[in-house]
Amino acid sequence: MSASWILSANSWMHTPTGFEAGANNQYHPLNWLDIIFNPSFPYRLLHMVTAAYLTTAFVVGGVAAWYLRKQRHLHHAKIMLGMAMIMAIFVAPIQIFLGDLHGLNTLQHQPRKVAAIEALWETQRGAALTFFALPNVDQEKNNYAIEIPKLGSLILTHRWDGEVKGLKEWPKAERPPVTAVFFAFRIMVGIGLLMVLTGVFAIILNVRKRLFETKWFQSWCMMMTPMGFIAVLSGWMVTEMGRQPFVVYDLLRTSEAISPVLGENVLLSLISFVLVYAFVFGAGIYYILKLIKEGPKVTEKEEKHLYGEHGVQHPVLLSDVFKGLKNGRGVHA
């Protein structure tokens, strides 16, 4: 519920609907349903909530891999890794699909953002997909570009010769900061592909019955632990820097939205925020790391319930984890 409201408010600033402009450029609501369910809201909600689940799954998977490497809490670690891999196999590809839909919606409502994402300067039919480049904002071109012809149009318009608008369509003062948006997008998508690759590795190792034993895969999962957070931050950089120089797309410039508040007051509240958050996050991270270090505590009674009377039977395959989840126990005993 909380994600819905905050994302609805945020999405309205990207794709404003359901209002009228009154005197003094003040906007008045006309239809609250149009405001809440504005065009980018469903895509942003699905993409962000899925991002949060994936981020969590990769943290759980990373901790599990660390336990397996240390030969601690083996039983729980296998279930944790199994559940994380079920997410990587099924949910990471869904996230790419949702990202694609989100991008199509952005192209429709915020074409300048997409031009910055692609560092596309000229309006083109059959636009190339730029894997890597150093956007040169002064000369309005890309240096050292590595491109695949026509793929950009195919992904963005789902047609080989679809037209994609370039940044030169808009005056310089209306363009987002291209370089940051371009790279942030590639980091997010790159991590999405690594998440899918993790799922592919998991399927192959599962077929070989080596999912819970393979050392390099444990290192890989440990390396993937913070990736969800990095993807989420990069995604938000794309979204928020990509709408610049507007705070409400095409209606209110960021420079016009500045409140008449003294710089000193802003600095003071910023310092307070930094201090409070440093404390809250610091305490939270300390506590989470402590919990991870201790690992799960299981009483004798719980152990019997989890593992059955005849001793521990570790999961070997992902299907064991599935069955264990289905019958409400830690494992198929």
Ligand code: HEM
């Ligand atoms: C791999 C394929 C992906 C594609 C094609 C994709 C596409 C997009 C697009 C186009 C936006 C900007 C939308 C806008 O501002 O209008 C965006 C934002 C975002 N992305 Fe992705 N994304 C992908 C993967 C991921 C992954 C793996 C995560 C995190 C686990 C993620 C998290 C986010 C977040 C948090 C935002 C900002 C909120 C939002 O606008 O939805 N994305 N993504």
